[in-house]
Amino acid sequence: MKNVALSVNGKKIAATVEPRTHLGDFLREQQLLTATHLGCEHGVCGACTVLLDGRPVRSCITLAVACEAGAVTTLEGLENDPVMAELREAFAAEHGLQCGFCTPGMLISARDLVLRKAGADDRAVRIEMSGNLCRCTGYRGIVRAIRRVLDARKKTKA
Amino acid sequence: MKPVNFDYERPATLQAALALLANEERIAKPVAGSQSLGPMLNLRLVQPELLVDITAIPELAAIREDKGVLVLGACVTHAALEDGGYPDPTRGVLAQVAAGIAYRAVRNRGTVGGSLAHADPAADWVSALIALGADVVVAGTSGRRIVPAKDFVVGVFETSLAPGELVAEIRIPGLSANARWGYAKICRKAGEFSHATGAVLADPARAFARAVIGAVSGPPIVVDDAKIAEQDPGEAWVAAQLAGTPLGDDAYQIRIHHVALKRAIAAASIQ
Numbered sequence: 291m292k293n294v295a296l297s298v299n300g301k302k303i304a305a306t307v308e309p310r311t312h313l314g315d316f317l318r319e320q321q322l323l324t325a326t327h328l329g330c331e332h333g334v335c336g337a338c339t340v341l342l343d344g345r346p347v348r349s350c351i352t353l354a355v356a357c358e359a360g361a362v363t364t365l366e367g368l369e370n371d372p373v374m375a376e377l378r379e380a381f382a383a384e385h386g387l388q389c390g391f392c393t394p395g396m397l398i399s400a401r402d403l404v405l406r407k408a409g410a411d412d413r414a415v416r417i418e419m420s421g422n423l424c425r426c427t428g429y430r431g432i433v434r435a436i437r438r439v440l441d442a443r444k445k446t447k448a
Numbered sequence: 449m450k451p452v453n454f455d456y457e458r459p460a461t462l463q464a465a466l467a468l469l470a471n472e473e474r475i476a477k478p479v480a481g482s483q484s485l486g487p488m489l490n491l492r493l494v495q496p497e498l499l500v501d502i503t504a505i506p507e508l509a510a511i512r513e514d515k516g517v518l519v520l521g522a523c524v525t526h527a528a529l530e531d532g533g534y535p536d537p538t539r540g541v542l543a544q545v546a547a548g549i550a551y552r553a554v555r556n557r558g559t560v561g562g563s564l565a566h567a568d569p570a571a572d573w574v575s576a577l578i579a580l581g582a583d584v585v586v587a588g589t590s591g592r593r594i595v596p597a598k599d600f601v602v603g604v605f606e607t608s609l610a611p612g613e614l615v616a617e618i619r620i621p622g623l624s625a626n627a628r629w630g631y632a633k634i635c636r637k638a639g640e641f642s643h644a645t646g647a648v649l650a651d652p653a654r655a656f657a658r659a660v661i662g663a664v665s666g667p668p669i670v671v672d673d674a675k676i677a678e679q680d681p682g683e684a685w686v687a688a689q690l691a692g693t694p695l696g697d698d699a700y701q702i703r704i705h706h707v708a709l710k711r712a713i714a715a716a717s718i719q
Binding site: 292308309310312315330331332333334336339342345346347348350351352353355356358399402406416417418420421422 | 449450451452453454455456458479482483486487489490491499501503527550551552553554556557637638639
């Protein structure tokens with residue numbers, strides 16, 4: 291067992307973990323933060339994406355012990371985030387989800403895309419989101435939802 | 449999908465990391481971003497007794513320029529290279545390659561040294577760094593040695609690293625003003641592993657001209673030829689390069705490797 295000190299959604303945490311425990315299991319099983327979903331558990335599906343020091347990472351192939359001194363943000367920690375509020379509304383309006391399993395990862399990746407690539411066209415949105423798999427929607431609703439947020443933010447800026 | 453139990457250390461110096469790796473009592477693996485090792489651990493394809501995390505070693509995280517050579521610490525992430533903001537004698541080549549690696553969430557953790565040491569034939573850095581004529585600085589308890597990238601990768605998931613050694617730095621020569629670079633890979637889905645990679649660099653001012661056929665069943669095929677970036681050598685030429693390898697009898701493999709190389713040459717010709 292190893293000690294690890296990190297922050298999760300702004301709260302300082304000192305925990306003891308098995309080195310093999312990945313960040314996704316640590317968040318769900320030890321911190322009881324179940325918004326983060328585990329799909330493939332080998333870095334392919336993107337469902338488990340969370341923020342580490344503000345950047346999206348796959349929590350299933352990031353060891354919890356390697357997050358020493360890091361700041362982890364899950365979907366629970368973005369409840370009052372303005373971009374996430376826009377994305378939540380847009381995903382609902384555009385049918386960006388059906389079963390909802392991929393949605394936490396989709397939202398984390400989409401937020402990063404909106405903040406990092408404000409000028410993305412639909413092709414760029416599809417490429418940027420290609421690391422998050424959805425088995426229900428066929429992606430069109432997801433792309434439209436992100437488009438809606440990008441366009442709305444462009445208008446507000448103009 | 450859970451790894452076997454292993455111990456974990458995160459030393460703050462390269463010496464401490466090398467000492468841990470040199471201890472033969474435990475099967476130890478170095479780890480940086482864990483974007484390749486992580487899946488292999490979860491699938492139990494790798495069952496180490498000790499992971500030595502090298503990401504807390506400051507010198508391995510640095511990007512610097514040394515007399516026209518870009519020097520990357522092994523733990524520099526793909527995302528850092530994608531985003532730029534560093535002195536870049538390669539004139540944007542690394543940013544272009546980095547942006548095409550897997551997905552942003554992977555690029556935020558995955559490292560250039562880790563990718564090279566993993567030596568997956570489909571990895572972008574394996575083909576690109578060889579095409580750029582990069583050198584790999586290998587560190588061990590007995591000191592450092594420099595290995596050209598093309599000699600570093602010796603097979604599928606196989607490098608010339610000796611037990612206890614790790615990649616410390618990667619040195620990439622700068623491109624001259626009239627150098628031409630082309631890079632292309634064939635993927636059926638954005639971000640997935642490459643099925644065929646082509647890379648071309650022609651830098652007449654340095655008398656350097658190289659083509660790389662990557663994502664093959666061994667180390668990348670390297671051809672040093674001044675004419676290579678000038679025109680498509682044709683499918684028969686690519687077939688001849690692949691002859692004798694496990695891909696050599698496969699018309700589809702010959703075709704996609706030819707297309708990747710042709711696209712790389714076309715990209716190099718318009719600069």
